[in-house]
Amino acid sequence: xxxxxxxSIVFFALAGIVPLCLQRRTARMxxxxxxxxxxxxxxxxxxxxxxxxxKEMVFVTELTGMFPVxxxxxxxxxxxxLLLGLLSLAAGMYTPGYLERMHGSGRLYLVSGLIPFFLxxxxxxxxxxxxxxFLAFWELMAVISFFLxxxxxxxxxxxxxxLFYLAMTQISTVCIFLxxxxxxxxxxxxxxxxxLSGEDPLCALSFFCLFxxxxxxxxxxxxxxxxxxxxxxxxxxxxxxxxxxxxxxALYALxxxxxxxxxxxxxxxxxxxxxGCLTAIFGVMYALKEQDLKGLLAYSSIDNTGIILIGIGVxxxxxxxxxPVIATMAYIGALFHAISHGIFKGLLFMTAGxxxxxxxxxxxxxxxxxxxxxxxxxxxxFIGTLxxxxxxxxxxxxxxxxxxxxxxxxxSDLEPLFQVVMICTLSLFSLTSALTAVCFVKAYGLTFLAxxxxxxxxQTREVTTGMIAGPAVLAGASILGGVFSSQVLGVLGYPxxxxxxFTVGLLLVISGGFVYAAVWLYASRQTKVAITWDCGMMRPTxxxxxxxxxFTEPVVRIFSSxxxxxxxxxxxxxxxxxxxxxxxxxxxxxxxxxxxxxxxPAAGFICQYASRISGLQNGSVDRYVLYVFIAVVALVIMVGxxx
Amino acid sequence: MSLTPxxxxxxNVLLVLLISPxxxxxxxxxxxxxxxxxxxxxxxxxxxxxxxxxxxxIYSDYSSFISRITPxxxxxxxxxxxxxxxx
Numbered sequence: 001x002x003x004x005x006x007x008s009i010v011f012f013a014l015a016g017i018v019p020l021c022l023q024r025r026t027a028r029m030x031x032x033x034x035x036x037x038x039x040x041x042x043x044x045x046x047x048x049x050x051x052x053x054x055k056e057m058v059f060v061t062e063l064t065g066m067f068p069v070x071x072x073x074x075x076x077x078x079x080x081x082l083l084l085g086l087l088s089l090a091a092g093m094y095t096p097g098y099l100e101r102m103h104g105s106g107r108l109y110l111v112s113g114l115i116p117f118f119l120x121x122x123x124x125x126x127x128x129x130x131x132x133x134f135l136a137f138w139e140l141m142a143v144i145s146f147f148l149x150x151x152x153x154x155x156x157x158x159x160x161x162x163l164f165y166l167a168m169t170q171i172s173t174v175c176i177f178l179x180x181x182x183x184x185x186x187x188x189x190x191x192x193x194x195x196l197s198g199e200d201p202l203c204a205l206s207f208f209c210l211f212x213x214x215x216x217x218x219x220x221x222x223x224x225x226x227x228x229x230x231x232x233x234x235x236x237x238x239x240x241x242x243x244x245x246x247x248x249x250a251l252y253a254l255x256x257x258x259x260x261x262x263x264x265x266x267x268x269x270x271x272x273x274x275x276g277c278l279t280a281i282f283g284v285m286y287a288l289k290e291q292d293l294k295g296l297l298a299y300s301s302i303d304n305t306g307i308i309l310i311g312i313g314v315x316x317x318x319x320x321x322x323x324p325v326i327a328t329m330a331y332i333g334a335l336f337h338a339i340s341h342g343i344f345k346g347l348l349f350m351t352a353g354x355x356x357x358x359x360x361x362x363x364x365x366x367x368x369x370x371x372x373x374x375x376x377x378x379x380x381x382f383i384g385t386l387x388x389x390x391x392x393x394x395x396x397x398x399x400x401x402x403x404x405x406x407x408x409x410x411x412s413d414l415e416p417l418f419q420v421v422m423i424c425t426l427s428l429f430s431l432t433s434a435l436t437a438v439c440f441v442k443a444y445g446l447t448f449l450a451x452x453x454x455x456x457x458x459q460t461r462e463v464t465t466g467m468i469a470g471p472a473v474l475a476g477a478s479i480l481g482g483v484f485s486s487q488v489l490g491v492l493g494y495p496x497x498x499x500x501x502f503t504v505g506l507l508l509v510i511s512g513g514f515v516y517a518a519v520w521l522y523a524s525r526q527t528k529v530a531i532t533w534d535c536g537m538m539r540p541t542x543x544x545x546x547x548x549x550x551f552t553e554p555v556v557r558i559f560s561s562x563x564x565x566x567x568x569x570x571x572x573x574x575x576x577x578x579x580x581x582x583x584x585x586x587x588x589x590x591x592x593x594x595x596x597x598x599x600x601p602a603a604g605f606i607c608q609y610a611s612r613i614s615g616l617q618n619g620s621v622d623r624y625v626l627y628v629f630i631a632v633v634a635l636v637i638m639v640g641x642x643x
Numbered sequence: 644m645s646l647t648p649x650x651x652x653x654x655n656v657l658l659v660l661l662i663s664p665x666x667x668x669x670x671x672x673x674x675x676x677x678x679x680x681x682x683x684x685x686x687x688x689x690x691x692x693x694x695x696x697x698x699x700x701i702y703s704d705y706s707s708f709i710s711r712i713t714p715x716x717x718x719x720x721x722x723x724x725x726x727x728x729x730x
Binding site: 103504516522523528 | 654672697698699700701702703704707709710715716718720722723
């Protein structure tokens with residue numbers, strides 16, 4: 001089986017090299033083809049490892065005796081490589097068509113070549129079996145994705161987003177670096193440690209360093225701020241891979257750390273759970289008020305990261321409190337949701353990318369009426385919407401259901417403190433799910449339905465077949481993954497966790513057919529297409545439609561303590577008594593809490609500190625001579641003292 | 644899997660479908676009585692439904708497949724939900 005992984009590694013590398021070396025139009029198509037082939041091998045390999053459940057090494061080498069590079073597979077890796085395979089298959093189909101319509105010439109080959117290498121670096125992170133190789137490939141992944149974010153470097157916004165991303169991802173790497181050094185001090189090697197006791201303070205320190213590194217990369221609140229800037233700034237196939245796969249890679253690292261490296265403590269579970277709740281609720285709230293279609297999807301990725309963290313936290317708490325079966329349910333739920341989130345977020349980003357590419361805008365308020373113009377893309381986005389809103393029998397429902405069940409399952413037998421924790425989590429989690437549904441009603445309704453709001457939206461045309469086939473693969477995977485979820489879990493050795501969604505799907509189809517037949521038989525079959533009823537006044541125009549801010553206004557009002565909306569009103573009058581109104585301005589500004597209260601003060605502090613330090617290093621030779629003089633005098637005094 | 648629960652499910656759904664127009668009229672009737680009017684006939688709900696079924700369907704020219712499938716989908720979902728309660 002390991003040969004399949006090696007073959008796919010070779011294919012991925014080839015797909016990257018071809019467009020970089022041969023700068024021809026066909027090279028991009030060839031690259032997509034090779035990438036697709038490689039991902040088929042990867043899917044086959046991961047499927048076999050998943051079913052067989054074997055652990056094996058794929059590739060082992062050493063830089064020097066101290067730094068081993070080991071690649072290997074086991075079930076946990078195979079779950080995520082399966083997701084990687086699916087996403088690369090979709091990206092292989094989608095990317096050539098997308099690049100065809102993007103402007104710029106040289107950079108298209110660069111993007112088309114870097115995407116396979118980006119996928120390859122993530123594959124290596126997943127396959128790593130030593131902490132050293134994990135760190136090396138993690139950094140490679142960060143650097144390649146930084147260049148991909150920087151693709152449209154002409155825009156100042158993109159440059160800013162990319163620099164922000166680079167800074168945050170470097171902090172993440174530093175944290176992981178510290179964690180890995182602490183681990184190697186404990187165990188004395190760079191191999192994966194196994195089951196370290198969490199009571200040792202050095203172990204706990206290494207865990208928190210690693211967790212912080214992973215949290216920054218996965219967009220956990222309050223380290224999330226780079227994500228909604230960087231993910232939308234990248235070209236859409238790259239955003240799909242970053243949101244679908246890179247977040248999942250970070251979560252894979254968390255799964256690996258917490259299941260293999262340590263024996264987790266109950267306090268760790270509580271901390272992860274707290275971060276999870278915070279992330280889920282803030283993620284969805286910010287997603288709700290976002291007007292940028294891709295930004296909305298990026299925020300919703302943060303929300304899903306939170307849901308997965310909740311699952312992991314519940315797993316730790318219940319596992320230690322002595323409910324192994326329900327704890328497993330939470331763990332499987334978190335894992336399943338990580339995979340299904342990767343699939344449907346890839347789908348949503350790709351279809352949203354098609355819409356943004358063909359309309360030339362990402363602002364929801366400038367879109368509208370796209371479904372009539374892009375019916376296939378609209379249908380695929382609709383499937384993604386159903387998945388992310390956790391509608392049965394799609395795959396988004398399965399993971400959330402398992403986490404819900406595990407939250408409720410052990411409620412009556414837990415200690416009082418944990419009962420309270422579980423109930424709080426449950427209520428926040430339910431609120432998150434409900435708000436997600438609202439958020440995607442907004443995303444779908446305002447983008448795809450009703451009338452186009454601008455000329456740009458009116459001139460939108462359907463994209464090419466490849467750009468539909470890519471997301472269609474993911475849509476198929478979401479549907480199959482949901483409908484056959486209980487069978488899949490049964491094959492993998494976890495039967496009976498779920499109700500059989502295949503039956504539910506079958507019943508839905510049957511009763512849908514029954515309803516249709518009943519209406520067809522008894523009701524009138526005449527249909528007519530006419531203009532929308534206009535009350536006899538005037539034909540409805542797009543000015544009468546709901547806007548994004550109008551749609552979310554009630555939610556902004558209810559949660560005004562979170563959003564802190566500031567209303568501003570300026571009026572100018574013609575006369576001194578303020579009777580005749582001349583002109584005015586009104587605005588609503590939502591506070592960017594984390595940016596204004598956390599990031600900017602931290603940045604300001606660092607700047608201040610740096611300017612103080614830089615006072616010592618001002619480049620004048622006289623001053624350096626003074627330093628040398630002081631140092632010599634100090635040395636003489638010290639040496640004299642000790643003698 | 645025995646067939647009895649399935650049979651009960653079907654009967655349940657049919658009963659719900661048959662009886663719900665009656666309830667709608669019953670509410671109207673009670674409301675009317677409270678306000679001192681006589682209110683509609685108890686079978687008015689069924690007559691309304693029969694008449695509405697004979698009318699043609701008009702779609703807006705801006706409408707997409709969503710507005711075409713939603714009525715069927717929502718009824719089908721409710722039926723499955725009712726079924727699930729029994730099984």
